Amino acid sequence: MVSHIRLFFLILIVSFPLSEISAGGGWPQPKGRGFFKLSQWWLVADQHYTDRGLIDPNLTNGIFISSLYAEYGFTDRLTGVLYFPFLSRSYFNNTISGTTGEVLTPGEAINTIGDTDLSIKYGIFTKGPVVLSATLTLGLPVGEDSGGSDNQLQTGDGEFNQLLQLDAGTGFKVGNLSAYANIYAGYNNRSEGFSDEIRYGVEAGVNLFDDRITAIVRLFGVESTQNGSLDATTSTGTSIFANNAEHFTFAPEIAYNINDRWGVSAGAGFALSGRLIYAAPSYNFGVFFKL
Template sequence: MMTTRSITRYARVLVLGLGSCLFLFNSPVLAQSGWTKEKGEGFYQLSFQSFQSSDYYTLGGELLNTNKFSQQSLVFYGEYGLTDRFTIIANLPLQTWNGFETTETVSGLGDLRLEFKHSLLKKYLPLSISVAPEIPIGRANNFAQSTVNDFEEINLPSGDGEFNVWTTLASSFALPNAPFYGSIFAAYNFRTEYEEVSFSDQIAIGAEVGYKVANLVWVNARLNGLNSVDDVLVATDFVRGDGTEYTSYSFGASFPAYKDFHLNLNYRNFADFIYSRRNLYSAGTWSIGILYQRKPNEK
């Protein structure tokens, strides 16, 4: 029988978008569920993600072939149960490396996302609400020099420079006699501004199912969508993700490694099932991570 502490969750960083200029946006679709941790229970993961693409979708949805862009990130993700109904979550890109084929690679700390999650219903149909401010501690301006023309440079920030807040409502279920679970969520991102440029708010939706194979390996599949509240018709200068829309799908697996340590593998890509791709680079993202789960009775 599956328990809440046997469900593994993942964090990941998204890609950059490029209009007439470059946009950086944080991942709004971290794994969401209706469960909260038990008091004293912890979940901690260190993961590495890699992405590269030359396929860029404009604000109007047109596909352009550009100079290849690549991004790698080392990300810490953690959850801790302060009480049985209240969990605090942190997501922090410890280092993000960005670069084009014709530029140097620049790196920096990313923005910190702190999520405060409260259980509304816990026993029969788990339901939670969370509030997650994203604190702009990353490098909002991080210029990479061209390797072709030494007088040219492009801003490849590791943080978006903007304070914003995600509010998420999520629900989950687990079958009582089979290692199978499912979750759905809806979220609203209240955005502010960066250097006097205001951004459109966003809406995210998502669903996830998971199954434990041979009572050993957890596998999962996710479908997520992101949509802008307002129509963004003009790409501003070096601002972050304004007008970005997409549908994404992902597949993951978690393998036991040693005692309470597990190995996580994940693949994510984009499509047009729900929302068409706009203002982003589109390609597959691979990630590998090591996670540790601390049970409440551990000292």
């Protein structure tokens, strides 16, 4: 049962790039065990949520992230986690005159590594009906926060942040099916004048077809504390890196376990509401390996 629950989280934790990782829920890795995933995440948006939560159009922008996720148990309670977007591409389209057909503004793209997360998770309660863990994540601003001719292309936010998160999870049965549920909340302390964030989420998963298929749904959100000093005159970030960006997202995912070690997963994220963030679905696909 525990291994099944762990598998659920190992799949879902790498479904979202950047700092949306819930780092395995409440379950740390056993000592010497690990989980690794190569993922592709992408989002193409021609509209965004405004500061009032309404949807406005924008020039089509795209973000494509190829990442490596690694989780390794140093002890039965202490797990190290790495999220490394080794190739991030951010671009916007050409602007074409509908009158003359001429290119008014040529599109641009940047390809860099993205902001990287290093996490350490400690299992506070690792046994019993409910497990609880605390995770400290350091968001390293190694991506590009001002690329392109007008500095509007980003593969990172340019700030070093520290996210402290608590996860509580439990496993249970639905008929003969193994299932789990997890809830988390965290506070993300951001630097460089960015507002801090409160992050939260709930998720649930169930194993189907003799544990070959894992179906997962999650709801998660980010709320800005609006305490940043970075004002509109100096802030250039938008897309998924904006200051004071908020969203509440529904994200289904499905994973196929090819064998005991290998599997593939695919998912999508749909922002049900948001502020200063793209209003378009994101998609992900990955191949994972269990050590």
